[in-house]
Amino acid sequence: MSNWKTEFQRAFKNLNKLYEFLEWDLSPEIEAVAATYSLFVPYNLAVKIKRTGPNSALARQFLPHLDELNPKGFNDPIGDRQHSKSAQIIHRYDARALFTPTTVCPVHCRYCFRKNELNQGEEFFDPNFEETLSYLKNHSEINEIIFTGGDPFTLSDQKIAFYLNAFKDIRHIKDIRFHTRYPVIMPERITDELVETLNSFKEHFRTLSIAVHTNHLEEFDSFTDEAIKKLAGFQLLTQTVLLKGINDNTQTLFELFDHCLNLKMRPYYLHHPDQVKGGMHFYLSLEEGRKLFQPLRNLLPGWALPHYIIDIPEGHGKINAFNPETYHYSSKLIGIRGEIISSPEPKI
Numbered sequence: 001m002s003n004w005k006t007e008f009q010r011a012f013k014n015l016n017k018l019y020e021f022l023e024w025d026l027s028p029e030i031e032a033v034a035a036t037y038s039l040f041v042p043y044n045l046a047v048k049i050k051r052t053g054p055n056s057a058l059a060r061q062f063l064p065h066l067d068e069l070n071p072k073g074f075n076d077p078i079g080d081r082q083h084s085k086s087a088q089i090i091h092r093y094d095a096r097a098l099f100t101p102t103t104v105c106p107v108h109c110r111y112c113f114r115k116n117e118l119n120q121g122e123e124f125f126d127p128n129f130e131e132t133l134s135y136l137k138n139h140s141e142i143n144e145i146i147f148t149g150g151d152p153f154t155l156s157d158q159k160i161a162f163y164l165n166a167f168k169d170i171r172h173i174k175d176i177r178f179h180t181r182y183p184v185i186m187p188e189r190i191t192d193e194l195v196e197t198l199n200s201f202k203e204h205f206r207t208l209s210i211a212v213h214t215n216h217l218e219e220f221d222s223f224t225d226e227a228i229k230k231l232a233g234f235q236l237l238t239q240t241v242l243l244k245g246i247n248d249n250t251q252t253l254f255e256l257f258d259h260c261l262n263l264k265m266r267p268y269y270l271h272h273p274d275q276v277k278g279g280m281h282f283y284l285s286l287e288e289g290r291k292l293f294q295p296l297r298n299l300l301p302g303w304a305l306p307h308y309i310i311d312i313p314e315g316h317g318k319i320n321a322f323n324p325e326t327y328h329y330s331s332k333l334i335g336i337r338g339e340i341i342s343s344p345e346p347k348i
């Protein structure tokens with residue numbers, strides 16, 4: 001495999017060059033989309049897109065689409081700004097904080113819930129580590145730091161070590177989690193040196209988890225699988241976004257999760273899509289989502305069933321998508337084969 005930094009440099013950022021490589025027709029309307037939401041497709045991913053075709057799950061996730069110009073949706077659908085406590089910290093839940101040390105990703109996902117922020121180059125994510133450290137030290141209720149972004153594996157090994165070194169000295173920080181798309185998008189990044197760097201911090205934290213962001217089986221090949229196997233010494237989780245036209249059926253999700261389990265990754269989150277401006281064409285109703293999620297109970301080991309969750313717009317946080325009304329019983333249950341069952345509230 002080639003060097004990941006070289007892969008970064010030779011990624012397609014220019015729509016004309018990408019379509020020339022794909023040998024597909026490019027319409028002027030799509031150029032208008034790419035002018036609004038930037039393009040970034042690594043070369044090896046482009047090879048896979050070419051092989052799987054314009055209607056594939058890969059093409060739909062990473063190539064611009066006319067529907068992105070639909071003005072509906074929120075710029076900040078999950079209310080990150082409301083919970084931003086320093087330039088690098090988003091603190092929404094008491095016990096855990098998001099740490100955003102970079103805005104750079106190995107690909108630009110067209111459905112991304114931060115697509116309006118990552119492309120604007122605003123100061124929202126600008127680093128000011130002293131401020132970050134001071135916030136974390138003063139909030140002893142925070143036990144877990146979640147590296148996100150952007151994609152945290154964009155940082156050099158030295159920078160990752162620098163941050164982990166600082167966090168290990170804060171006594172109440174017990175757990176570290178990285179959320180990353182690199183293993184399936186640019187597996188070259190999972191080098192022996194990165195694994196060694198992470199390994200050297202394992203003893204300082206209660207858990208060191210890596211949550212791999214993956215949405216479809218088409219993302220995997222022998223290189224991705226080898227990269228993921230290198231991470232076997234960490235708690236390996238997955239997060240998936242439910243996306244209309246990509247993985248919105250039970251069998252597709254089952255095949256994805258089954259493959260993740262083969263690679264010792266535990267399906268952790270299935271996110272209902274966020275109502276992000278520029279990504280509303282991936283949105284589906286909660287009812288549709290619930291119908292296709294419930295049969296997974298019939299197919300996966302119970303412990304491998306991901307949490308199906310929805311982020312309530314405007315910063316109210318994640319709740320169980322299966323029963324978002326929480327206290328109020330809707331009198332409708334969905335059976336394990338997707339059937340709707342009307343049922344009176346159970347009497348206890």
Ligand code: SF4
Nearest residue numbers: 105108109112150181
């Ligand atoms: S890798 Fe994550 S943060 Fe980056 S563009 Fe994709 S969904 Fe957004």
